[in-house]
Amino acid sequence: MPCNLAVSITKAAVTEERLLALLTPEAVQPVVEAYLRQPGVLKPGESFNVNRQGNRLMIMVGSLRLFIERGRVSTYATQGYNDVRGEELVSALSNLLALAADALFAQQVKAALAPFGKVAQQQVMVDNGGVTQAATVLTLKF
Amino acid sequence: MEVKVIVLPGGKLQIFVDGQVSFEQATQITKTVLAQLNAAGIEISEVGPVEQHKDGAEHVHIAGNVHVQQ
Secondary structure, three states: OHHHEEEEEEEEEOHHHHHOOOOOOHHHHHHHHHHOOOOOOOOOOOOOEEEEEOEEEEEEEEOOEEEEEEOOEEEEEOOOOOOHHHHHHHHHHHHHHHHHHHHHHHHHHHHHHHHOOOEEEEEEEEOOOOOOEEEEEEEEOO | EEEEEEEEEOEEEEHHHHEOOOOOHHHHHHHHHHHHHHHOOOOOOOEOOOOOOOHHOOEEOOOOEEEOOO
């Protein structure tokens, strides 16, 4: 909808805690595994393993141990790895989880709107106060 | 009438109402959409006022690269 046609505009938000709560181990595990399988993500000689431990995921990359719990990534470096590689993976996984949370939230909103009828979905780039951001547009026609 | 819910990074939303409706009707529709989101378990923690676009409400502008998912 070109914005010059809009009758009204309303802004709303959920808390960060609420957003991070979407990042359950069940939701996160396939996302993390798909990411780590991408060419170039792991260094030569590295392999990975992802396991659920209650409310958290434990990810082994070589002998480096990473944990994801409620959307937060932490690491426990063991011998053979330095802090730089750990920080690199924590940063990459943190960015991945932020994108995953946004995608899961968009799906949750879409599902919530379903009782109104068919919901069309578009992935777009938006200018939000001078900042270009990826966004999901959900459209309902009454 | 058309309602667009734009889902932005970080759990933010902008709700646009368009069509042959008055501002009062658009306000009511927006409240209905927000109530439905809450009823579905999406706890909206912040809601701004329903603003009339002609009054210059600041909002997102959709750029290029639109990809439609069927």
